[in-house]
Amino acid sequence: MLSPPNTEKMEKIEPRHISAMAPSPSQAGGGHGITVERLNAYYGQRRVITELSIELRANHVTALIGPSGSGKSTVVRCINRMHEEIPGARVEGSIRLDGVDVYDRRVDVTALRRLVGMVFQRPNPFPTMSIHDNVAAGLRLAGVRGAAVREQVERSLRAVGLWDEVKDRLNQAGTSLSGGQQQRLCIARAIAVEPEVILMDEPCSALDPLATLRIEELISELKDRFTIAIVTHNMQQAARVADSIAFLLDGRLIEHGPTAQIFTNPRDERTEQYVTGKFG
Amino acid sequence: MEAALHPIPPHLAGAGAGRRRRRAVNRLVEVLSMLAAVAAVAVLLLVVISVLVKGLPAINLDLLTHDPAPFGQSGGGIANSLVGSAILIALATAMSVPIGILIAIYTSEFAPPGLSGAIRFALDILNGVPTIITGIFVFGLLVVGHQQSGWAGAIALAIVELPIVARAAQEVLDLVPRALQEAALALGLRRWRVVLRVVLPTAAGGLLTGAVLGVARVAGETAPLLFTSSIFSNVGLTTNPGAPMPNIPVTIFSLSESPSPADHAQAWAAALLLILFVLALSVTARTFHERSRRRIRG
Numbered sequence: 001m002l003s004p005p006n007t008e009k010m011e012k013i014e015p016r017h018i019s020a021m022a023p024s025p026s027q028a029g030g031g032h033g034i035t036v037e038r039l040n041a042y043y044g045q046r047r048v049i050t051e052l053s054i055e056l057r058a059n060h061v062t063a064l065i066g067p068s069g070s071g072k073s074t075v076v077r078c079i080n081r082m083h084e085e086i087p088g089a090r091v092e093g094s095i096r097l098d099g100v101d102v103y104d105r106r107v108d109v110t111a112l113r114r115l116v117g118m119v120f121q122r123p124n125p126f127p128t129m130s131i132h133d134n135v136a137a138g139l140r141l142a143g144v145r146g147a148a149v150r151e152q153v154e155r156s157l158r159a160v161g162l163w164d165e166v167k168d169r170l171n172q173a174g175t176s177l178s179g180g181q182q183q184r185l186c187i188a189r190a191i192a193v194e195p196e197v198i199l200m201d202e203p204c205s206a207l208d209p210l211a212t213l214r215i216e217e218l219i220s221e222l223k224d225r226f227t228i229a230i231v232t233h234n235m236q237q238a239a240r241v242a243d244s245i246a247f248l249l250d251g252r253l254i255e256h257g258p259t260a261q262i263f264t265n266p267r268d269e270r271t272e273q274y275v276t277g278k279f280g
Numbered sequence: 281m282e283a284a285l286h287p288i289p290p291h292l293a294g295a296g297a298g299r300r301r302r303r304a305v306n307r308l309v310e311v312l313s314m315l316a317a318v319a320a321v322a323v324l325l326l327v328v329i330s331v332l333v334k335g336l337p338a339i340n341l342d343l344l345t346h347d348p349a350p351f352g353q354s355g356g357g358i359a360n361s362l363v364g365s366a367i368l369i370a371l372a373t374a375m376s377v378p379i380g381i382l383i384a385i386y387t388s389e390f391a392p393p394g395l396s397g398a399i400r401f402a403l404d405i406l407n408g409v410p411t412i413i414t415g416i417f418v419f420g421l422l423v424v425g426h427q428q429s430g431w432a433g434a435i436a437l438a439i440v441e442l443p444i445v446a447r448a449a450q451e452v453l454d455l456v457p458r459a460l461q462e463a464a465l466a467l468g469l470r471r472w473r474v475v476l477r478v479v480l481p482t483a484a485g486g487l488l489t490g491a492v493l494g495v496a497r498v499a500g501e502t503a504p505l506l507f508t509s510s511i512f513s514n515v516g517l518t519t520n521p522g523a524p525m526p527n528i529p530v531t532i533f534s535l536s537e538s539p540s541p542a543d544h545a546q547a548w549a550a551a552l553l554l555i556l557f558v559l560a561l562s563v564t565a566r567t568f569h570e571r572s573r574r575r576i577r578g
Contacts, residue, residue: 082466087392114468124463128481137477138467186463193467 031058032098032115032196032227034079039093041074041083041251048074049251052093056197061219061228063242063259065235067279071251072231076199079229080116081109097197114138117190121202123182125174125189132170134185138193156192160184160218180211187218191226198222200230204237216241235275239263247271328555335552338545347516354542358550360517364525365499368430368509371521372437372498377491380445381480388453389475400450407443412503414439419507430521433509440501441494448490452483489568496561500554502529510534528554 034056041049049071056062064072077083078091081102094101102112125134135153144152153170157163162184166177174185183203190198200219204212219228219241232238238245239259246256247268255262255271266272273279293299342357349356383403387396418436422429456479464474480487509524518525528550535547 080466082462085462085465110468110470112468113466118466120459120463120466122459124457124459126460126463126478126482128478128484137464138469189463189467 033058034116034197034227034229035096036075036079037094037096039075039078039091039095041071041078042090042092043086044088047251049078052248052251052253054246054253054256056227056229057244058227059223059225060243061223061230061241062256063238063245064229064231064248065233065238065245066248066254066274068233069250070248072248073201074251075248076118076201076229076231079197080113080118080199082113082118084109114142114193115195116197116199117193117195119183119187119190119198119200119203122206123179123186125177125182125185127173127175129174130171131166131174131177131185134174135188135192137189142193152192153188156188159191159222160188161214162188178211180207180214183207183211183215184218187215187222191222195226197227197229200228202231202233205233212237247274249274328559331548331552331555334545335548335550338549339552343546343549358528358531358546360512360515360526361528361531361550362553363517363519364430364509364512365527365529367519367521368434368437368505368525368527369495369499371430371434372441373491373495375434375438376441376494377445380442380490380494381449381487383442383446384449384453385475385479387450389471389479400447403443403446403450406439407447410503411436411440411501412506415504415507418504423508428507428509428511428524430509430523430525433505433525433527434521436504436508437498437501440504441498444497445490445494448493449483449487452486452490453479455486456482485568485571489565492561492565492568496558496565499558499561500529502533505530506533 036052036054036056039049039052040047052071052075054062054075064075066072074083079095079102083089083091091103095103097112097115100107102116125131126137129137132150132153135156136149139149139152154163154167157166162181165181166172169176174182177185183206187198187203204215207215216237219230222228223243230238230241242259244256244258245262247254247262247266247270249270255266255268257267262271263275266275342355343359344357344362345359346355346357347360348358383399387399391399414436418432418439422432422435460478460482461474464478465471469477505527509527510530512524512526512530515524515526532547532550532554535543535550538544
């Protein structure tokens with residue numbers, strides 16, 4: 001704990017095979033956790049996250065719930081530094097991935113984003129690329145070539161349960177799939193680069209219930225390999241997929257605890273009011 | 281029969297005389313606006329038809345394949361002008377399209393909003409600069425003290441073409457959904473790669489449309505070429521931009537000033553070719569535009 005943080009893996013982008021990437025030093029058990037400490041996020045002068053501290057446990061699914069505008073999406077966008085893509089946005093505090101502050105000046109933000117992947121609310125496959133090329137989009141950048149790309153594309157599509165449905169039409173446009181399939185394609189694209197953490201920002205809100213269910217099953221399977229944070233408006237979904245639930249209100253973390261405890265025995269009155277539907 | 285059984289109460293039928301007058305005004309406005317639309321289409325048809333009628337008889341293989349006949353002789357053609365125009369347009373497009381797209385990328389992706397708006401404004405103004413002024417400008421810069429040349433003509437045309445390409449490119453790049461760029465950034469791609477691999481391919485159809493519209497505009501521009509590439513009376517077919525290059529617009533002008541009716545006929549024929557070329561480009565641009573809009577919607 002006292003040794004200097006290892007920023008090497010986030011400093012340089014070197015072409016190398018994904019499979020050769022050394023697993024990074026991490027918490028016991030081999031997983032990768034995120035520690036957010038006293039995060040404050042601003043859009044210009046307006047503060048939208050206040051003194052937020054939370055721990056995303058390795059290989060767990062943490063759900064962030066709360067009413068609209070509570071800052072859930074902003075928090076996850078701070079973790080992979082997508083927040084700073086908005087002009088005028090800034091951040092204070094620290095966010096550590098395996099002990100390394102992702103906002104350290106030596107950290108290369110594109111390398112960080114390959115370690116922390118993101119799935120968005122509306123499926124967004126690249127329209128000019130085929131299904132295969134969509135999944136491979138992040139891979140080729142990392143220098144993976146040829147057969148290794150094809151193998152990784154197949155592995156990722158199998159992992160999201162899409163392989164059998166698309167294996168005969170890998171060359172068709174990514175946008176030729178249904179909404180639920182497109183979102184699974186986006187998840188495959190995110191996991192193809194073998195990140196350590198996956199952030200999901202309301203991944204099912206644009207999907208029908210059946211597609212939603214399939215993705216929730218997928219999340220439960222994926223947590224063995226990745227640490228997952230999911231922002232959701234849907235409390236039943238949080239109850240189904242999450243190991244722990246964090247309740248946010250007006251940019252502050254009100255309570256964070258195991259799923260069962262949050263629903264049956266919340267410590268804060270506001271949490272209780274929200275989960276019982278009195279507001280939000 | 282029904283009306284007798286169910287008379288319409290006055291407040292629903294509308295007050296009497298006023299209603300007739302309002303209906304008349306309505307009708308008048310409808311008729312006037314329709315006449316205006318008809319007039320616009322009629323003018324276009326008149327132009328196209330008169331050029332067609334006067335130019336078609338003079339179109340033959342000789343016209344397209346021979347250079348102008350020596351002074352005093354009949355026959356000959358405008359092959360040198362066709363080739364010269366093609367080269368000038370190609371050079372102008374090769375200069376303006378890459379620069380225009382780069383400008384659009386800068387204003388869409390990298391420039392702060394204030395600067396972006398200022399650049400758009402400047403482009404709009406450049407678009408409105410009378411082309412004769414562009415011609416004089418390039419004349420003063422490149423021709424005075426040297427000689428006319430195809431390069432000077434191409435540069436003048438490129439200045440005219442640039443704002444069209446750049447504005448069209450800006451419009452279409454702005455249409456590319458932010459979500460796609462976010463997805464690419466979140467994958468760990470660098471900004472320039474996002475632009476190159478995601479934004480530009482998605483916008484490709486619209487960029488092509490902009491280029492085609494630019495070509496359509498400069499195909500017939502005469503004033504810039506009058507100053508920069510118009511002294512070519514005895515020049516045969518040439519592909520050397522270092523000297524003045526024969527071109528269609530100036531040729532139409534000089535042929536129509538000649539006393540010979542045969543020359544006039546050739547001028548009409550050249551005008552017909554030009555207008556067909558521009559029409560074809562406009563239709564092509566429209567088709568690309570539709571396809572690209574459908575593609576961006578995903």
